[in-house]
Amino acid sequence: MSDLRERAQALDTEDALAPLRELFTLDDTVYLDGNSLGALPRHVPARVQEVITREWGELRIRSWGESGWWTAPERIGDRIAPIVGAAAGQIVVGDSTSVNVFKALVAATRLAPEGRDEILVDARTFPTDGYIAASAARMTGHRIVPVAPADVPDALGPRTAAVLLNHVDYRSGRLHDLPGLTAAARAAGAIAVWDLCHSAGALPVGLDEHGVDLAVGCTYKYLNGGPGSPAYLYVAERHQASFDSPLPGWTSHADPFAMTPGYSPADGAVRGRVGTPDILSMLALEASLDVWDGVGIEAVRAKSLALTDFFLECVEAYAPEGRVTSVTPAAHAERGSQVALRCDDAEPVMAELIARGVVGDLRRPDVLRFGFTPLYVGFADAERAARVLAEVLGAPAA
Amino acid sequence: MSDLRERAQALDTEDALAPLRELFTLDDTVYLDGNSLGALPRHVPARVQEVITREWGELRIRSWGESGWWTAPERIGDRIAPIVGAAAGQIVVGDSTSVNVFKALVAATRLAPEGRDEILVDARTFPTDGYIAASAARMTGHRIVPVAPADVPDALGPRTAAVLLNHVDYRSGRLHDLPGLTAAARAAGAIAVWDLCHSAGALPVGLDEHGVDLAVGCTYKYLNGGPGSPAYLYVAERHQASFDSPLPGWTSHADPFAMTPGYSPADGAVRGRVGTPDILSMLALEASLDVWDGVGIEAVRAKSLALTDFFLECVEAYAPEGRVTSVTPAAHAERGSQVALRCDDAEPVMAELIARGVVGDLRRPDVLRFGFTPLYVGFADAERAARVLAEVLGAPAA
Numbered sequence: 001m002s003d004l005r006e007r008a009q010a011l012d013t014e015d016a017l018a019p020l021r022e023l024f025t026l027d028d029t030v031y032l033d034g035n036s037l038g039a040l041p042r043h044v045p046a047r048v049q050e051v052i053t054r055e056w057g058e059l060r061i062r063s064w065g066e067s068g069w070w071t072a073p074e075r076i077g078d079r080i081a082p083i084v085g086a087a088a089g090q091i092v093v094g095d096s097t098s099v100n101v102f103k104a105l106v107a108a109t110r111l112a113p114e115g116r117d118e119i120l121v122d123a124r125t126f127p128t129d130g131y132i133a134a135s136a137a138r139m140t141g142h143r144i145v146p147v148a149p150a151d152v153p154d155a156l157g158p159r160t161a162a163v164l165l166n167h168v169d170y171r172s173g174r175l176h177d178l179p180g181l182t183a184a185a186r187a188a189g190a191i192a193v194w195d196l197c198h199s200a201g202a203l204p205v206g207l208d209e210h211g212v213d214l215a216v217g218c219t220y221k222y223l224n225g226g227p228g229s230p231a232y233l234y235v236a237e238r239h240q241a242s243f244d245s246p247l248p249g250w251t252s253h254a255d256p257f258a259m260t261p262g263y264s265p266a267d268g269a270v271r272g273r274v275g276t277p278d279i280l281s282m283l284a285l286e287a288s289l290d291v292w293d294g295v296g297i298e299a300v301r302a303k304s305l306a307l308t309d310f311f312l313e314c315v316e317a318y319a320p321e322g323r324v325t326s327v328t329p330a331a332h333a334e335r336g337s338q339v340a341l342r343c344d345d346a347e348p349v350m351a352e353l354i355a356r357g358v359v360g361d362l363r364r365p366d367v368l369r370f371g372f373t374p375l376y377v378g379f380a381d382a383e384r385a386a387r388v389l390a391e392v393l394g395a396p397a398a
Numbered sequence: 399m400s401d402l403r404e405r406a407q408a409l410d411t412e413d414a415l416a417p418l419r420e421l422f423t424l425d426d427t428v429y430l431d432g433n434s435l436g437a438l439p440r441h442v443p444a445r446v447q448e449v450i451t452r453e454w455g456e457l458r459i460r461s462w463g464e465s466g467w468w469t470a471p472e473r474i475g476d477r478i479a480p481i482v483g484a485a486a487g488q489i490v491v492g493d494s495t496s497v498n499v500f501k502a503l504v505a506a507t508r509l510a511p512e513g514r515d516e517i518l519v520d521a522r523t524f525p526t527d528g529y530i531a532a533s534a535a536r537m538t539g540h541r542i543v544p545v546a547p548a549d550v551p552d553a554l555g556p557r558t559a560a561v562l563l564n565h566v567d568y569r570s571g572r573l574h575d576l577p578g579l580t581a582a583a584r585a586a587g588a589i590a591v592w593d594l595c596h597s598a599g600a601l602p603v604g605l606d607e608h609g610v611d612l613a614v615g616c617t618y619k620y621l622n623g624g625p626g627s628p629a630y631l632y633v634a635e636r637h638q639a640s641f642d643s644p645l646p647g648w649t650s651h652a653d654p655f656a657m658t659p660g661y662s663p664a665d666g667a668v669r670g671r672v673g674t675p676d677i678l679s680m681l682a683l684e685a686s687l688d689v690w691d692g693v694g695i696e697a698v699r700a701k702s703l704a705l706t707d708f709f710l711e712c713v714e715a716y717a718p719e720g721r722v723t724s725v726t727p728a729a730h731a732e733r734g735s736q737v738a739l740r741c742d743d744a745e746p747v748m749a750e751l752i753a754r755g756v757v758g759d760l761r762r763p764d765v766l767r768f769g770f771t772p773l774y775v776g777f778a779d780a781e782r783a784a785r786v787l788a789e790v791l792g793a794p795a796a
Binding site: 025027031033036037039040044045048049052053055056057058060061063064069095096097098099102106123125126127128130131132134135139140146171218220226227228229230231245246247248249250251253256257258259260261263274275276277278279280281282284359361363364 | 423425429431434435437438442443446447450451453454455456458459461462467493494495496497500504521523524525526528529530532533537538544569616618624625626627628629643644645646647648649651654655656657658659661672673674675676677678679680682757759761762
């Protein structure tokens with residue numbers, strides 16, 4: 001057995017988070033696509049079955065009250081809050097990330113000082129954020145300024161209303177400086193809006209600590225909420241009284257069942273709600289979050305960095321020279337929980353990797369993406385993935 | 399046994415739709431709240447279990463393609479289409495009704511002739527439509543004109559950009575004249591937007607036949623899709639090429655996985671999509687729609703009218719004089735599939751009805767609402783509901 005395989009075994013043995021893997025339904029593939037769709041926690045099917053057969057099938061309409069359906073968006077928000085460093089009462093779950101970007105960005109322009117007409121948007125953003133930002137800008141009379149996150153401090157000015165950034169770049173895995181960029185945006189009088197899709201559940205975010213204004217994120221990646229599980233919106237407590245949603249649906253009303261023709265927003269993050277919550281997807285997410293009980297995000301981050309370090313080391317050791325190049329930063333402070341490797345023939349390479357039981361994904365045209373979910377990925381997985389990759393790339397067997 | 403009980407038995411015996419009741423999970427209560435949350439079709443739990451354990455748990459990320467997750471919004475839209483009288487390719491499922499009202503209404507202002515600055519909105523609309531319309535108007539520079547649906551023809555004019563109406567009033571159960579009002583709106587050069595929440599699955603809508611421009615609706619009432627199941631958006635074929643969504647999320651892109659920074663909308667109703675679809679809720683809805691196989695909406699409508707006629711007759715026969723008054727129109731052409739009774743002490747009366755196994759609901763302050771879902775409500779249910787209501791209202795036992 002190679003040294004790296006022995007090292008992997010030793011690292012897995014020492015790993016305090018290793019037992020969490022048993023909470024998930026996994027097989028003998030190496031699943032490195034949890035940054036796209038998290039694995040299924042084992043207890044979720046039974047819980048969803050109960051929701052369907054008992055709460056929907058038997059209690060029916062009564063479940064809005066008796067089964068706690070009505071308050072699910074804010075209750076589940078409070079379960080996500082500690083994972084992203086937020087005190088309770090600031091997160092509501094519901095809608096897609098795209099819809100939440102719209103709410104957050106339009107609201108940001110309304111929170112910003114009057115007369116500002118620019119929105120800075122991460123030039124390499126996940127596309128939906130850019131498309132939605134363009135729509136929000138068009139509808140509010142703002143101008144989009146695409147800018148690399150590192151250049152945001154220079155681009156900020158008296159015209160900047162809001163800044164929309166991704167905490168971790170979906171393609172490269174680069175972690176942006178949320179504390180520093182938030183501070184810069186706020187110092188310039190702008191509203192800082194963060195997309196946490198690729199960081200929540202993988203590393204400490206510290207929304208409250210770093211003074212983030214608004215944030216959104218999905219729940220189906222490192223939070224394992226299930227395919228298309230509802231996204232969330234964070235509204236910092238200091239902004240809640242002035243949060244002015246472009247989607248003031250009836251479930252965000254102060255007294256929704258009064259059914260009055262005039263809109264009067266609820267207090268708190270609840271005013272980020274819109275329509276009737278999609279209960280099946282939402283309660284599957286709620287159940288999924290049980291795997292976080294007693295798990296600290298600092299320990300998750302430590303393991304994530306150890307895993308990606310080790311994977312990069314194995315790739316370096318095994319892969320034929322020059323066939324792949326990491327586009328993920330080597331510095332821990334700049335790395336999320338994925339490794340992205342540039343590879344000329346990325347598409348067939350990924351297809352072959354998947355055929356050989358190593359599941360990552362592809363970002364066209366030339367990026368192989370490997371996501372490391374510390375709750376269920378181990379060091380032996382990392383070593384095996386690198387070894388199989390090397391074989392696919394044409395190296396002699398390690 | 400009373401005459402009405404005998405009549406009910408006979409009517410149930412003759413009812414060709416009666417066997418459909420066996421497709422649902424029901425108990426010995428009379429469930430007349432299917433206009434709020436439809437009952438559970440029996441086969442749905444097993445299907446959702448398969449989606450979770452096999453598609454999410456085992457296939458994981460591959461299910462976006464192999465299990466047909468990605469195309470679910472348009473595929474399920476095509477399942478809903480015949481129920482509301484639409485040819486295929488014009489309906490996409492996703493998001494809440496509120497979010498779809500926003501898409502439809504903003505898009506309507508962009509489809510309307512330039513220079514028009516008014517949106518007519520049903521003055522007694524379900525509240526969320528009004529709240530969202532106000533936001534859409536504010537963001538597009540339009541003015542909301544509240545108007546009773548019957549007065550729309552008089553209110554239409556050269557300033558009218560769009561008209562937003564409910565097909566059936568959620569409170570009174572009144573059915574509005576969709577063909578006539580759509581024709582009037584179009585003749586005035588305005589875009590007709592219909593909310594079908596309380597009509598889809600209960601009566602023929604005829605979207606294509608009547609030339610409706612845009613429509614939205616929920617799927618958890620007469621379509622039995624489950625709590626908070628995703629809503630849908632109808633974009634008439636003739637408007638699709640110009641449909642300009644305020645929520646141009648990545649899944650509405652012509653080539654979403656190219657992940658280009660510039661937005662280029664897909665052809666067809668697909669451009670009404672926004673973010674990643676909530677698969678669990680969506681596929682539960684898809685399974686629920688199986689109960690419609692071979693069921694014609696005309697037969698459903700005939701039974702619905704027979705049921706509400708019979709219920710009103712029973713209430714008239716049983717209830718103490720003057721305690722309840724129907725606010726649902728007697729004329730078939732003006733009636734949806736619910737009966738709303740005004741009652742001074744509606745709140746305690748409904749509580750007692752529910753305690754005695756007759757589940758309707760309440761619209762504050764004084765409306766008792768009874769929804770009749772022809773797929774699983776029978777005439778004996780209607781008779782029993784009226785009889786128990788009369789007992790609660792203080793009549794001697796029928």
